[in-house]
Amino acid sequence: MNKENRNTIKVIDCQVLAHYQFEGDQYILTLSSEIIANETKPGQFVHISVSDILPMRRPISIMSVDKENATFDLLYKVVGEGTKQLAERKVGDVISVIGPIGNGFEMTENKRPLLIGGGVGMPPMVAIAQSVKDTDYQPFAILGSEVPFPFDEQVAKDGKDYQGATRTMPELEDWGVECRLASLQGYQGVFKGYVTDLAKVYLDGLSADELSQVEIYSCGPHPMLDAVAKLAKDYNLPCQVSLEENMACAVGGCAGCVVEVQTDSGPAMKRVCVDGPVFDASTVF
Numbered sequence: 001m002n003k004e005n006r007n008t009i010k011v012i013d014c015q016v017l018a019h020y021q022f023e024g025d026q027y028i029l030t031l032s033s034e035i036i037a038n039e040t041k042p043g044q045f046v047h048i049s050v051s052d053i054l055p056m057r058r059p060i061s062i063m064s065v066d067k068e069n070a071t072f073d074l075l076y077k078v079v080g081e082g083t084k085q086l087a088e089r090k091v092g093d094v095i096s097v098i099g100p101i102g103n104g105f106e107m108t109e110n111k112r113p114l115l116i117g118g119g120v121g122m123p124p125m126v127a128i129a130q131s132v133k134d135t136d137y138q139p140f141a142i143l144g145s146e147v148p149f150p151f152d153e154q155v156a157k158d159g160k161d162y163q164g165a166t167r168t169m170p171e172l173e174d175w176g177v178e179c180r181l182a183s184l185q186g187y188q189g190v191f192k193g194y195v196t197d198l199a200k201v202y203l204d205g206l207s208a209d210e211l212s213q214v215e216i217y218s219c220g221p222h223p224m225l226d227a228v229a230k231l232a233k234d235y236n237l238p239c240q241v242s243l244e245e246n247m248a249c250a251v252g253g254c255a256g257c258v259v260e261v262q263t264d265s266g267p268a269m270k271r272v273c274v275d276g277p278v279f280d281a282s283t284v285f
């Protein structure tokens with residue numbers, strides 16, 4: 001059953017097609033939906049019903065879509081009761097989602113998106129990579145995690161070593177999107193440091209002309225986004241960030257997710273769910 005809501009947001013019943021657990025209480029959930037697979041823009045999310053017991057849905061970003069098979073993937077980490085109950089959903093279960101929700105990332109004429117994702121902020125970066133993989137854009141993705149990565153990292157075929165970073169996410173490698181991993185944990189083939197430190201290594205290796213084409217896109221915990229916004233300012237680069245605030249309704253009705261945003265006419269309160277979750281970094285940090 002699909003019910004239109006606010007013209008673009010729909011309530012959709014999706015079947016669980018796959019549900020894999022990874023170390024660090026991380027899960028990848030594959031759900032069926034032709035609508036989400038075909039209509040999602042990178043940076044949008046679904047508001048998902050986690051169980052029959054908890055009435056309040058939880059917002060989760062759409063990581064990737066498969067238009068041919070009418071499916072989409074979510075990557076989430078168990079942090080509380082809602083995500084714990086979601087982790088118990090089995091293949092064959094039907095889950096209600098509202099989506100796709102939010103204003104996603106704007107892909108501008110810049111030809112070099114620098115994607116920086118941390119923890120459960122990785123999925124929107126994967127979504128951008130998927131959306132530009134067959135275009136002239138030459139993205140570089142940096143994914144950071146302080147628990148084992150929720151995929152089997154592999155050595156990048158291009159053989160480039162960014163100060164110890166040689167490994168990548170297999171899906172991005174298949175799409176021809178250059179990617180490297182960062183962590184403080186000292187994982188093999190992974191840059192030892194913050195995602196922003198690895199971003200500096202990448203940016204410092206570009207010519208002035210290449211650097212002028214870079215735009216940063218990011219999602220992750222607030223301290224990381226703060227550091228990414230500062231990096232963008234230091235290198236004088238445009239930067240869009242996706243915020244992951246707590247949400248109640250997720251469709252613009254409760255004002256439970258408002259943040260202060262700088263606008264041309266001064267500070268304004270904006271709802272992350274429908275005015276965002278993507279904002280210009282300079283307006284929120």
Ligand SMILES: Cc1cc2nc3c(=O)[nH]c(=O)nc-3n(C[C@H](O)[C@H](O)[C@H](O)COP(=O)(O)OP(=O)(O)OC[C@H]3O[C@@H](n4cnc5c(N)ncnc54)[C@H](O)[C@@H]3O)c2cc1C
Nearest residue numbers: 058059060061075076077079080081082083120244245246
């Ligand atoms: C746009 C967006 C995209 C996101 N994408 C991802 C993603 O891709 N992957 C991912 O892992 N996470 C993502 N998150 C974060 C994810 O939504 C949270 O981790 C998740 O909501 C946690 O739910 P929980 O119940 O497990 O945790 P909790 O911390 O227990 O609860 C989460 C929120 O629900 C409230 N709440 C819980 N119970 C009640 C109650 N009984 N009454 C009222 N309020 C209650 C809490 O106060 C809190 O605000 C995203 C968040 C946003 C906003």
Ligand code: FES
Nearest residue numbers: 248250254255273
């Ligand atoms: S969560 Fe209700 S307005 Fe955003």
